[in-house]
Amino acid sequence: MTSHPSELRDLTQEILDLVDQRRLFTDLHIEQDRPIMIKTPRGWIETEGGPVVIEEMAPLLGSVDEAWETRLREGAIDCQFVLTSCRLRTHVFRTSGGRKTVISIRRLPLAPLPLDKLGLPAYIRSMAESSKGLVLVTGVTGSGKTTTIASLLDHINRTRNCHIVTIEQPIEYAIESQQSILSQREVPTDTRSFSAGMREVLRERADVIMVGEIRDLETAEAVLQASESGHLVFATMHTSSALNTVTRLLSFFPAEQRERHAASLANTLIGVICQSLVPDESGEQLVLASELLFNHNQQISSFLSEPSKLHLLADFVRRKEDNMSRALNENLLQLVTKNVITARDALRATYNRLELHEMLQQLGVR
Secondary structure (H helix, E strand, O other): OOOOHHHOOOHHHHHHHHHHOOOOOOEEEEEEOOOOEEEEOOEEEEOOOOOEOHHHHHHHHHHHOOOHHHHHHHOOEEEEEEOOOEEEEEEEEEEHHHOEEEEEEEEEEOOOOOHHHOOOOHHHHHHHOOOOEEEEEEOOOOOOHHHHHHHHHHHHHHHOOOEEEEEEOOOOOOOOOOOOEEEEEEOOOOOOOHHHHHHHHOOOOOOEEEEOOOOOHHHHHHHHHHHHOOOEEEEEEOOOOHHHHHHHHHHOOOHHHHHHHHHHHHHHEEEEEEEEEEEOOOOOOEEEEEEEEEOOOHHHHHHHHOHHHOOHHHHHHHOOOOOOOEOHHHHHHHHHHOOOOOHHHHHHHOOOHHHHHHHHHHOOOO
């Protein structure tokens, strides 16, 4: 049943009101004929106001693209809105055989967080202060990878005189040049793909490179080549552990080439940050839990350089043999014992549930 025109809601104002509320949420889901949903640390919840009809969505869709109806017949639409307090990354698409329209909105801060506000140890800044090498920031979608890399790049931007080039899809944080020159390139507008952007960036006199995601052989090869040739490279991957990250990166290469690329990785890898965002005890905020691998001693380099020894990395991190690398379960256990997060949420966040369960039992935590 369609609302009478005089009863139509102002959807744009509702979104602004939601954004201005103190409640933390990361995403908005506006689906035709359904109530607006917001994604909080505890999951998706329904907002007040009842189902949204297409006539109420139309003004907002018109501000996204005047020809939205024609564009949606050709595919999804992407755009961004900048508000006074945040940036809204908007994705519009059709479902149900073209009968329904959906607006998906990701809420992002306007500026990168300071490094000391991320929830990572202070020594993480050493990664940003390296002159060359490779830093991999990994985790599932929505685990804060982009936020961490933006903070690392912003630290470089404020403290060093260099040329930073990013290859992103889409650009999520618009970072203004400070001490550095900053060139942010978007796929597919400014460059055709991540791999094409990586080929081009080597001719752009970059000192620091950020590539949004390593998702194919060509990008993986270009990332290793750039970090070997004297650039500081940051990249993301959708992996859940340090071992999984290294294994996944090398798996892009044919078997006969893996040993050569493993040696390259051993020489260039600075470290891996594997992230997970976990609700705090109140369920109102998100807390960053992380697994860290620093390639700063001969033992780690020797594991990396020989694919047959890669499995030993996990044991090394777990045994706490250095004071910088750490396993995700170690960090989750710390957060539980400090009453920052619950044991239940820690178990949901880990990739090794059995091990964490045993660690919690040893401490008498239920």
